[in-house]
Amino acid sequence: MYLVRRLPSVAFLLVATSVVAFALPRLAPGDPAIAVAGPDASPETLELIREQMGLNKPLITQYLDWVGGVLTGDLGRSFTTGRPVAELIGTRVGSTIELALIAAVFMVGIGIGLGVWTATARRPAARVLLDGLNSALLSAPPFLTGLLLILLLGIAVPILPISGEVAFVDDPVIGIQYLLLPALALALPQAATIARLVTASMRTTEAEDFVDLAIAKGVSHGVVVRTHILRNSMGPALVTIGLRFGELLAGAIVIEAIFARHGLGSLAVASVQTRDYLVVQVLILAAVTVAVVMQILTDLGVALLDPRIRLGATS
Amino acid sequence: MSSTSRGSRLRTARWARGLATAVVAAVVLTGCAVAQKPAAESAAPAAPVEGGTLRVAAAADAQPQFVMANRAGNWSWRRLVFDSLIELDKDATPQPLLATDWSYNDDRTELTLTLRDDVAFHSGRAFTAADVVFSLEQVQLPANASQLAGVAKGITSVAASGDDTVVITLAAPSDSLFDLLDLTPIVDSETWGAIADGKEVIGTGPFTWKSWTPGASITLEKNAEYWGDEGPYLDEVDISIISDTTALQTALTSGAADVALGMAQADVVRLGKDEAYSLLDAGGVFYPFGVDVTQAPFDKPEARQALSYAIDRERINEQVFGGDGVITDLWWTPGSPGYPTDLATHYTYDTEKAKSLLDEAGAAGASITITYANLPVMKSLFEIVQNNLQEAGLEVTGEALDLPDYDKRQVDGTIGQSFLLLHGMVGFSTATLIDAMPSIRSGNASHFDTPEYTELKDAVRGADDSTRDAAVKALSEYMLDQAFSNIIAVAPQYHVQTSALQGLRVVSLGSLVATDAFLPEK
Numbered sequence: 001m002y003l004v005r006r007l008p009s010v011a012f013l014l015v016a017t018s019v020v021a022f023a024l025p026r027l028a029p030g031d032p033a034i035a036v037a038g039p040d041a042s043p044e045t046l047e048l049i050r051e052q053m054g055l056n057k058p059l060i061t062q063y064l065d066w067v068g069g070v071l072t073g074d075l076g077r078s079f080t081t082g083r084p085v086a087e088l089i090g091t092r093v094g095s096t097i098e099l100a101l102i103a104a105v106f107m108v109g110i111g112i113g114l115g116v117w118t119a120t121a122r123r124p125a126a127r128v129l130l131d132g133l134n135s136a137l138l139s140a141p142p143f144l145t146g147l148l149l150i151l152l153l154g155i156a157v158p159i160l161p162i163s164g165e166v167a168f169v170d171d172p173v174i175g176i177q178y179l180l181l182p183a184l185a186l187a188l189p190q191a192a193t194i195a196r197l198v199t200a201s202m203r204t205t206e207a208e209d210f211v212d213l214a215i216a217k218g219v220s221h222g223v224v225v226r227t228h229i230l231r232n233s234m235g236p237a238l239v240t241i242g243l244r245f246g247e248l249l250a251g252a253i254v255i256e257a258i259f260a261r262h263g264l265g266s267l268a269v270a271s272v273q274t275r276d277y278l279v280v281q282v283l284i285l286a287a288v289t290v291a292v293v294m295q296i297l298t299d300l301g302v303a304l305l306d307p308r309i310r311l312g313a314t315s
Numbered sequence: 316m317s318s319t320s321r322g323s324r325l326r327t328a329r330w331a332r333g334l335a336t337a338v339v340a341a342v343v344l345t346g347c348a349v350a351q352k353p354a355a356e357s358a359a360p361a362a363p364v365e366g367g368t369l370r371v372a373a374a375a376d377a378q379p380q381f382v383m384a385n386r387a388g389n390w391s392w393r394r395l396v397f398d399s400l401i402e403l404d405k406d407a408t409p410q411p412l413l414a415t416d417w418s419y420n421d422d423r424t425e426l427t428l429t430l431r432d433d434v435a436f437h438s439g440r441a442f443t444a445a446d447v448v449f450s451l452e453q454v455q456l457p458a459n460a461s462q463l464a465g466v467a468k469g470i471t472s473v474a475a476s477g478d479d480t481v482v483i484t485l486a487a488p489s490d491s492l493f494d495l496l497d498l499t500p501i502v503d504s505e506t507w508g509a510i511a512d513g514k515e516v517i518g519t520g521p522f523t524w525k526s527w528t529p530g531a532s533i534t535l536e537k538n539a540e541y542w543g544d545e546g547p548y549l550d551e552v553d554i555s556i557i558s559d560t561t562a563l564q565t566a567l568t569s570g571a572a573d574v575a576l577g578m579a580q581a582d583v584v585r586l587g588k589d590e591a592y593s594l595l596d597a598g599g600v601f602y603p604f605g606v607d608v609t610q611a612p613f614d615k616p617e618a619r620q621a622l623s624y625a626i627d628r629e630r631i632n633e634q635v636f637g638g639d640g641v642i643t644d645l646w647w648t649p650g651s652p653g654y655p656t657d658l659a660t661h662y663t664y665d666t667e668k669a670k671s672l673l674d675e676a677g678a679a680g681a682s683i684t685i686t687y688a689n690l691p692v693m694k695s696l697f698e699i700v701q702n703n704l705q706e707a708g709l710e711v712t713g714e715a716l717d718l719p720d721y722d723k724r725q726v727d728g729t730i731g732q733s734f735l736l737l738h739g740m741v742g743f744s745t746a747t748l749i750d751a752m753p754s755i756r757s758g759n760a761s762h763f764d765t766p767e768y769t770e771l772k773d774a775v776r777g778a779d780d781s782t783r784d785a786a787v788k789a790l791s792e793y794m795l796d797q798a799f800s801n802i803i804a805v806a807p808q809y810h811v812q813t814s815a816l817q818g819l820r821v822v823s824l825g826s827l828v829a830t831d832a833f834l835p836e837k
Contacts (some may be wrong), residue, residue, distance in 0.1 A: 030719025032724070036378070037460045038386060039722040039739065040753050045457040045464070046726065052458075081529035082380060082512035091528050147561075154569060163372075163566040164555060255561040260566055262373075263532035270376070270530050270558060275719055 003296070010292055014285070018070070021284035022063050025277045032079050032275040051208075053079050066281065076278040078271075087284050088267065096263035098168050099186065099255070100248050102179045107194065107248065108241060114191065115198025115237070119206070120225055134199075137192035142251045146185035146258045153181060163260045182259040186251050190244040197240050201233035206224035235302055242298030246291045357401040363818065367834040368551040371827070372566040372717075374577025376530050376556045380511035382500055383459040385824050387739070390597070390810075391554045391576055394826040395535055396437075397500030397518035400428060400447065401493060402822055407652055407744060409493045413442065413501055413519065414481075423488040423779060430479040434542045436503045437523045444475030449504040453796075454495070462740075462751040463498055466491040488777045490746035498823055521547040521830045530556055548818075548833040567592070567811060573834065574819060574827070576813035580692060584637045588813050594809040597825040599741030601646060602804040603754040604685075604700060605761045606733045613725070613733065614679030619798035621672035623662040625707040626700060631804050635695045640806040645791055646755055647745045649805060653778070653787035654745075661795045669707040686731040688721040696735055696803065725753060730760050741805060744825040745787050746776050754800045763799040 033049040041049075050056055054065070067078070069076055075085035118130040140148075154162030161178050168175035205211065206229055214224050253265035264283065271279040377387035382393055400414040410415070428764040434442040453459055454465040472484045485492070502510070503517040516524035521543065522535035533554040537547050538765055557563045560579040566572040567586070574595075578586075586592040602786065604622065606613035613619050623644065632640040643651045643659040673679045685700065687693040694715065701711045714731065716724065724730040738752050747774045750756050757764065771790040778786040794800070810827070812819060818831035 028719070029723065030715060031723045034722045034726055036379065038384070039725050040462055040740075040751065041384075041460045042457060042464065043726070043758065045460045048458050049460075078529070082374075082379070082528055088529055091531070150565065159567070161569070161571070163557070163562060163569055163571040188622070258478075258562055260555065260559065260562040260571075262368050262556070262558040266558070267530055273558075273719070283475070 002299070003273070006296060013292060014289065017087055017285055017288040018067055018281075019063075021281040021288075022066065024284065025272070025275060025280045026059070028272075028275070030275045035274040035276075036080050045145055066278065070282070070285070075282050076178060078279050079276045080271075080274045085278050088279060089264065089282065089286070092262060092264050092267045094167060094169070095165060096249065096252055096265060097255070098175070098179060099183055099252055099261065099263060100245070102176075102183035103186040103190075103248050103252075104241075104245055106183055107190045107244060109191075110187065111191035111194025111241075112198055112237065114195035116202065116225070116230065118195060119199040119202035119229075124306060134192050134195050137188045138196065140189060141254075142185050142189055143254045143258060145188050146182065146255055149181045151183050157241050163185055165259075165261045178259075178261075182255045182261060185258075186248055186255045190247060190251075193244060194237055194240055198237045199237050202229050205229045205233045231305070235305055237302075240300070240307060242294050249287065249290065336592070340631055341342075347363055350720060352837075361533065363831070363833045365548050365550045365833075366550050367548075368553055369549050369556040369574070369816070369819075369829060369834065370572045371552060372557050372563055372572035372575040373554055374556075374558055374560070374563055375821045376394050376558075377513060377527060377533055377554075379513040379516050379527070381460045382502070382516075383454050383461040383509065385462055385498060386460075387577060387825065390825040391827055392522075392524070392535060392552070393500060394520065394822060394828050395522040395552060396516055396520045397502065398434075399498070399500055399823075400430075400496045403493060403497045407493075408723040409497070410586050413447075414496070424485045426483045426485075426492060428481045428483070430481065431542060432479050434519050435540060436519055437517045437538060438503060438505065440503070440505065441478075442519055443478040444481045445478075446501055446504060447481045447721060448473045448475050449507070450499055450501045453502065453507065454499045460741075461499070463491065463495045463747060465750040466495045466747060467499075480780060488779065490776060490778045490783065491744055491750075492493050492745040494744050522549075522552055532556060543830055546818075546832075548831070549829060567813070573816045574810055576810045576825075576827075578809075578811055580636070583809050583811060584639075587809070591814055592811050594811055595819065595821045597808045597810045597821045598739065599641075599805055599807045601738045601740060601752065601754075601802060602806065603646070603697060603736050603738070603800045604733070605736055605754055605759075605800045607731065607760070607762055608624075608799050609762045610732045612673075612676055612681045612683075613799075615676040615678070617672045618676035618678040619801075620796075621669040621676065621678070621702065621707065622661075623795075623798050623801045624665045624672065625669035625703050625709075626662075626801065626803050627664045627703050628803055629664065631696060631699050634699065636804060636806045640804050643805055644795060644802055646748060646752060646794070646800070647787065647791070648741050648743060648748070651744055652780075653775075653783035655784070655788040655791050658788065658791050658795060662801075664805075666703075666706050673708060679708050680710065682712070683733055684712050684714055685733045685735060686714045686716060686721070686724070687735040688718050688737070689715040690718070693735055693737070697831075700735070700803065704785055707834050725760055728758070728760055728762065734760065735803075739808065740835065741808070745783075745790075746778065749775060749790070755794070759800070761799040763797065765797075767793065768797075782810060 032053060033046045037045055037049055054062060066076060077084055078088055114134060118134060121127045121130055150162045153160045160181050162181060165178045166174045211224060211228050214228050252263060253269055256265040258261045270285050370591050371391050373391040377392060378386050378388045382389055398413050400412060401409040402412050404410050413431055413434060414428040416428055430444055436442060451470060451473045454461045455464055457464060466489060469486050470483055471486050473670055474482045476482055501519060505522050506515045506517045513527040521538050521541045523538050525534040525536045527533045535552040541547060557566055563575050563578055564582040567575040568710055587594050606619055608614055628642045632638055643649060644661050645659055647654050685697060687697045697713050701713060704711045736754050740748060740752055743751060753759060770794050774786040775790050810821060815835050817833055820828040822828055
């Protein structure tokens with residue numbers, strides 16, 4: 001029922017996104033024909049290429065052609081490579097999913113672990129140290145963390161590869177080595193955000209009466225933390241994890257470039273640089289769709305964690 | 316036993332478990348199989364070694380649909396998969412490839428080429444004169460975007476005479492014909508129509524096209540049936556597309572690549588000083604400072620000449636190119652046939668002379684805007700030019716444009732009052748450059764075009780060994796006098812390879828040739 005109620009707003013959002021995705025690359029200065037053939041191509045060549053790309057048609061025709069294609073499963077052809085957009089994305093999506101999943105595991109593991117550790121640390125020095133570590137991770141952007149990891153574990157102590165990739169499904173042992181550093185660089189800042197939220201939430205929950213009651217009844221500290229405090233503190237963290245997963249995908253753009261990985265992030269950058277409109281349009285549309293799906297999954301997850309929340313309830 | 320000491324022991328045990336887990340994970344990850352490989356350091360062996368995979372890191376992706384053109388994305392593979400009829404050596408003298416012999420008629424309007432008879436395409440089909448006819452027809456088509464399409468259009472007919480002889484007839488003698496034959500790959504007419512998506516790329520070269528993942532990688536395999544007497548020695552060539560300059564140099568220095576194309580100038584300079592790497596001369600780039608002659612104050616030749624006197628080219632060479640560039644005022648490939656060396660430093664750095672010419676043109680204290688691409692090299696050039704022109708009394712502001720916008724405005728002829736451009740065309744002959752270089756060709760961004768200019772260019776196009784020097788000199792003098800485009804630097808361009816790699820060459824304005832390349836035995 002909840003999903004049915006969400007459908008109209010999701011449909012409206014996707015239509016609006018398709019308009020924005022179509023308009024955005026065209027608003028940027030530049031000409032796809034020149035980006036493809038180079039500035040030293042003759043005007044005759046450029047005109048011919050524009051015609052081949054369909055850029056001479058009215059904008060509304062171009063939009064309707066594209067939307068019609070998307071609805072029938074034809075995402076169009078890339079201006080720069082001549083390959084179907086679906087094929088281009090298909091060859092890259094595996095790399096980004098691998099990176100995002102491993103980064104998500106790091107993000108959740110490190111985020112919750114660090115958050116719980118900080119919230120339960122009893123020594124003041126340990127709290128200060130963990131808070132400081134959290135702040136440092138929070139303030140370091142992924143590209144900086146990535147470059148530091150390259151310098152440390154790729155060049156100074158070269159134990160992990162820092163350039164390229166091997167698909168995890170092809171060779172898990174080598175593939176995971178290529179994934180460790182980029183995933184860690186991508187996950188650490190997001191993990192710090194989750195850790196901070198978990199810490200704050202746990203400290204608030206710790207002051208609740210039911211926690212005091214549990215302690216008074218003689219429940220062990222570990223059980224109180226796990227069952228009473230942590231479970232009741234995970235709601236806000238879960239919402240953040242859902243949102244941060246989207247940011248992991250955004251961060252992959254920079255991380256893929258630094259570690260020479262060929263995922264959707266590097267495809268997006270190359271497509272924007274070469275004004276490959278059809279690829280950019282589909283990537284924007286796909287990014288919004290992923291965000292919408294993550295939002296819905298997060299809502300469902302929160303409802304699962306907290307029985308007091310009923311999705312779609314009006315009061 | 317106190318609860319405190321028991322808690323302490325438990326904490327110690329937890330730390331120990333964590334540490335052990337980390338150690339086991341590290342051993343598993345790095346011990347089973349190691350992805351990180353050290354950069355090759357061994358010295359070159361004397362004899363070629365068979366086998367191995369050449370790993371190329373290239374900044375730009377392939378553009379199979381523009382294989383007829385000189386495009387940076389095709390440098391890594393074009394001359395590995397395709398052969399040309401001839402190859403121009405360092406002195407611009409044609410050397411045989413698919414054509415073994417050639418001769419002109421008396422008035423140089425007819426060139427007869429004899430072809431090899433032992434060549435086959437990767438598909439197995441025999442190479443014949445009909446393929447030469449087809450390839451030269453393709454290069455004339457605008458859709459194939461060759462910079463030499465104009466030269467090709469001067470060809471009135473290409474006729475096959477038997478399987479191994481081709482006769483090219485020209486409307487007028489052309490001093491660019493061998494540039495065209497050098498740059499143009501011989502393509503397979505049967506698969507040419509489907510080359511654009513790169514799924515089937517068929518040539519006659521030493522390596523066959525196996526696969527291309529756009530934006531990611533290209534794989535080439537040894538052509539065991541190659542017609543050459545020796546080579547190829549390598550089994551495979553793996554090309555990784557790495558557009559980020561930091562990641563590109565990391566790929567080379569971490570041992571993930573044997574050669575890198577398109578590295579940042581600063582990285583090239585740094586690695587060039589390291590014995591573990593060597594530089595491959597890959598042509599170079601002309602950096603002209605152009606002005607729009609239809610806009611004041613540059614509608615007066617004196618104001619344009621003042622710019623040329625005002626610019627300190629030696630400082631540009633030292634500060635931007637580490638002293639590795641060529642200080643010249645000319646638009647031609649340094650040392651190319653007909654190059655008028657005596658005119659190369661026609662404009663010396665002379666601020667007082669610049670000031671007096673600006674006075675003469677009534678342009679003293681004028682405000683000008685210089686448009687340039689938002690690239691590190693261009694920004695450095697702009698800063699020096701701005702400083703120089705301010706010393707000469709001009710008010711200078713800059714307009715940095717995103718590359719697509721910059722390219723579009725350059726092509727549209729709306730780039731602005733004055734502008735810094737760049738053309739990676741060092742290596743072309745003068746006769747080719749006058750029609751290929753956007754700064755000086757017809758329809759240039761300066762909007763400069765006069766009957767005298769056209770006449771002088773015609774003389775260069777039709778020059779031969781006996782008239783070339785005089786024709787290029789007369790054109791150069793005229794262009795220096797008109798000063799609508801001022802060359803401020805001619806910078807070399809390099810690919811960087813590990814010193815262990817042997818036999819790799821660069822031709823045709825940057826393309827790799829790996830027929831004789833080999834790697835040391837592991």
